[in-house]
Amino acid sequence: MTPEGPDSGAPVRENGRPARRVRRTATAGTATAAATAGTASAPAGAEAGGTAVIGGTRPVAPELAPPRRRPWLLVVAAVVVLGLLAASLAIGVYDITGNDFGSEMFWITRVPRTLALVLAGAAMATSGLVMQMLTQNRFVDATTSGTTEWAALGLLLSALLLPGLGLVGKMVIGSCFAFVGAMLFMLILRRIVIRTTLVVPLIGIMLGAIVSSLTTFLAAQFNLLQMLGTWFMGSFTAVVRGRYEVLWVVAVVTILVFLMADRITVAGLGKDVATSVGVRYEAILIGGTALVAVAAGVTTVVVGFLPLLGLVVPNIVSMIRGDNVRSNLPWVCLGGIALVVVCDIIGRLIIMPFEIPVSMVLGLVGAVVFVTLLLRQRER
Numbered sequence: 001m002t003p004e005g006p007d008s009g010a011p012v013r014e015n016g017r018p019a020r021r022v023r024r025t026a027t028a029g030t031a032t033a034a035a036t037a038g039t040a041s042a043p044a045g046a047e048a049g050g051t052a053v054i055g056g057t058r059p060v061a062p063e064l065a066p067p068r069r070r071p072w073l074l075v076v077a078a079v080v081v082l083g084l085l086a087a088s089l090a091i092g093v094y095d096i097t098g099n100d101f102g103s104e105m106f107w108i109t110r111v112p113r114t115l116a117l118v119l120a121g122a123a124m125a126t127s128g129l130v131m132q133m134l135t136q137n138r139f140v141d142a143t144t145s146g147t148t149e150w151a152a153l154g155l156l157l158s159a160l161l162l163p164g165l166g167l168v169g170k171m172v173i174g175s176c177f178a179f180v181g182a183m184l185f186m187l188i189l190r191r192i193v194i195r196t197t198l199v200v201p202l203i204g205i206m207l208g209a210i211v212s213s214l215t216t217f218l219a220a221q222f223n224l225l226q227m228l229g230t231w232f233m234g235s236f237t238a239v240v241r242g243r244y245e246v247l248w249v250v251a252v253v254t255i256l257v258f259l260m261a262d263r264i265t266v267a268g269l270g271k272d273v274a275t276s277v278g279v280r281y282e283a284i285l286i287g288g289t290a291l292v293a294v295a296a297g298v299t300t301v302v303v304g305f306l307p308l309l310g311l312v313v314p315n316i317v318s319m320i321r322g323d324n325v326r327s328n329l330p331w332v333c334l335g336g337i338a339l340v341v342v343c344d345i346i347g348r349l350i351i352m353p354f355e356i357p358v359s360m361v362l363g364l365v366g367a368v369v370f371v372t373l374l375l376r377q378r379e380r
Contacts, residue, residue: 123250125336128310141310146208150181175297234304234359308366
């Protein structure tokens, strides 16, 4: 007699693993059981059984069965990313092998630029994953929640009030303002009734537009529009040795997200479910938001805006692998690195020897994915 699975009725092998993967919308009771058993599930919606939802239901039905383990795929992805990094190091307007000057410039500009691509890409993709889990909405990231606009406001005020402040000081102020903006976004979501998932990113975009307008007004009043334009037009052109090192802070952020991965996954199921299994929901919410703020603030200080990077990569990974933060995090990091490196290479090659800012290419890709997700949600 073939044993049956407890949830789906699927045949189970002798080792207890389901013979096939099951996709369906999770109820609050199922989510609680999965969280208690240590199985990572996707966030449940408000209609799934009364659990309070910050950002509305997630458009993609969660996957209750864990994805099959295929470590060789991750190795292949890592090799592909290494190939892209090698291409980034090789592309440039000067010959790195012809003379001593080229060799010196290789270590001054290309290596720091490539490292900055790695750190910024991984950090912003990871922050998008965290934001989507905490808000339970696939359309949220640092760009669509107004977090990056708050970071830019903090940088502008630091330039006005503390003109002699160093890069680390600007990083701290930018991160603090980003944290305030992200928490304000979360507070607004708690105060209103969310009837559709599309309302959540609209709130963030409107909030970001208000802050951006204020920032632009202040910059115009004090002749700082050019400086502001540099932040809004994210580019790695100015990244050189001595100006990118603060980005190593976001590597620590990524490590902390990995350490908190299981708690973030359970918090993504909603406050009621998280509390019932012993997770301090409010602490995870504040801690996760703080990590997102640090990533957004530091990245904005060094390279400027990287629009929709945290929206594109986590959604692609989640559609393929489900919503387990711990198992998805390596893929999200590799995907973020690959996407930003490809966009940077395209920006360098299109009108070489001149460059197109990476934010323009990234914004185009992100906009296409964002519209695709909206259309998928409409079909559902």
